[in-house]
Amino acid sequence: MKEFNITVVNEGLKEALQQKIDSKTKPVGALGRLEDIALRVGLIQQRLDPELKNPLLAVFAGDHGIAAQGIVNAYPQEVTAQMVLNMVSGGAAINVFCNSHNLSAKIIDAGVAAELPAREQLLNNKIAFGTENYLEQPAMSAAQCWEAIETGAMLVDQWAEEGTNIIGFGEMGIGNTSSAAIITSLITGASIEACTGKGTGLDETGISEKVRILTKAIRAHGDQEDPVTILQTFGGFEIAMMVGGMLQAAEHRMVILVDGFIATAAFMLACEWYPDIREYGIFAHQSEVRGHQIQLEYLKAKPLLQLDMRLGEGTGAAMAYPVVQSAVNFLNDMASFEDAGVSEGGPS
Numbered sequence: 353m354k355e356f357n358i359t360v361v362n363e364g365l366k367e368a369l370q371q372k373i374d375s376k377t378k379p380v381g382a383l384g385r386l387e388d389i390a391l392r393v394g395l396i397q398q399r400l401d402p403e404l405k406n407p408l409l410a411v412f413a414g415d416h417g418i419a420a421q422g423i424v425n426a427y428p429q430e431v432t433a434q435m436v437l438n439m440v441s442g443g444a445a446i447n448v449f450c451n452s453h454n455l456s457a458k459i460i461d462a463g464v465a466a467e468l469p470a471r472e473q474l475l476n477n478k479i480a481f482g483t484e485n486y487l488e489q490p491a492m493s494a495a496q497c498w499e500a501i502e503t504g505a506m507l508v509d510q511w512a513e514e515g516t517n518i519i520g521f522g523e524m525g526i527g528n529t530s531s532a533a534i535i536t537s538l539i540t541g542a543s544i545e546a547c548t549g550k551g552t553g554l555d556e557t558g559i560s561e562k563v564r565i566l567t568k569a570i571r572a573h574g575d576q577e578d579p580v581t582i583l584q585t586f587g588g589f590e591i592a593m594m595v596g597g598m599l600q601a602a603e604h605r606m607v608i609l610v611d612g613f614i615a616t617a618a619f620m621l622a623c624e625w626y627p628d629i630r631e632y633g634i635f636a637h638q639s640e641v642r643g644h645q646i647q648l649e650y651l652k653a654k655p656l657l658q659l660d661m662r663l664g665e666g667t668g669a670a671m672a673y674p675v676v677q678s679a680v681n682f683l684n685d686m687a688s689f690e691d692a693g694v695s696e697g698g699p700s
């Protein structure tokens with residue numbers, strides 16, 4: 353079984369980075385959260401002059417046994433495969449945002465429940481044609497779960513070899529807000545009602561029904577605490593690949609840009625497993641679905657953007673990327689008071 357070797361982010365450079373930030377031609381603290389991000393990226397890379405290289409946005413796609421009946425999901429299961437093809441053809445929101453911000457988009461079939469045509473832009477890493485229905489049995493076998501974790505790690509190794517040092521993690525999978533809700537409830541201890549939302553668009557009656565089904569699922573398997581067991585029982589192949597990919601990204605000391613509700617559920621599992629991953633994560637946005645707030649509070653995370661989005665695909669991460677890039681740029685390219693001959697002041 354794969355183990356990860358994640359080094360805790362060394363805070364030793366913090367003072368020097370803060371000094372560099374404060375030496376820039378601006379009132380102390382005036383770039384607000386951008387200053388926190390510049391500091392974080394500097395610490396992750398252990399450099400006073402960090403750089404973002406070959407930025408990449410990975411969309412992991414998978415189907416969920418629970419979604420086949422269409423009770424917990426507003427859209428039919430076949431939308432997963434259809435949207436993957438849309439992404440491969442460049443027509444989805446994530447393609448547009450990646451193009452806008454010069455991110456390279458990787459679309460990965462982690463376990464879509466359809467035979468997809470071979471295409472250059474589609475990475476075929478299918479574990480199976482969707483997970484099992486966790487009302488009846490664990491979503492995955494232990495072997496499948498580990499295979500998905502290892503595949504995520506292997507992909508990140510390849511991208512690291514190509515020079516990437518920042519990855520946005522996104523997903524596509526009809527039914528996966530149900531997995532994310534259960535994972536969130538089991539990890540945080542918040543009720544399943546508090547963690548369950550509309551997903552792609554259920555109304556209040558639909559949400560009540562979703563809560564009923566998810567309560568039944570949790571009861572069927574008993575309260576679980578071990579992150580890999582939770583992942584195997586209630587997760588999806590796309591979630592498991594994100595967990596493995598995120599952990600491997602931390603092992604490579606990459607910046608991990610975490611998208612919305614489902615990507616944050618994956619990050620939470622990774623964090624329960626290897627707590628030292630926490631400081632490698634930057635939280636892109638506050639998703640509009642119920643439950644994301646609970647995750648962010650649990651992780652003590654402050655998301656960068658609040659655009660009331662709830663699309664997934666990594667769209668929040670893609671939108672947050674230029675903010676991170678701008679933070680790194682100011683740290684490297686802004687003149688200091690000394691360079692520019694500007695008088696320093698400060699609180700008196």
Ligand SMILES: O=C(O)c1ccc[n+]([C@@H]2O[C@H](COP(=O)([O-])O)[C@@H](O)[C@H]2O)c1
Nearest residue numbers: 525527528529551552612613639663664
């Ligand atoms: O990222 C989010 O916060 C988010 C919130 C709601 C829905 N989604 C997307 O919607 C799909 C899952 O929704 P559902 O209702 O089918 O469970 C999946 O493809 C996700 O990418 C994503």
Ligand SMILES: Cc1cc2nc[nH]c2cc1C
Nearest residue numbers: 427431435552663664665
């Ligand atoms: C159309 C559509 C696009 C999506 N992208 C991510 N999840 C999605 C769900 C639907 C239904």
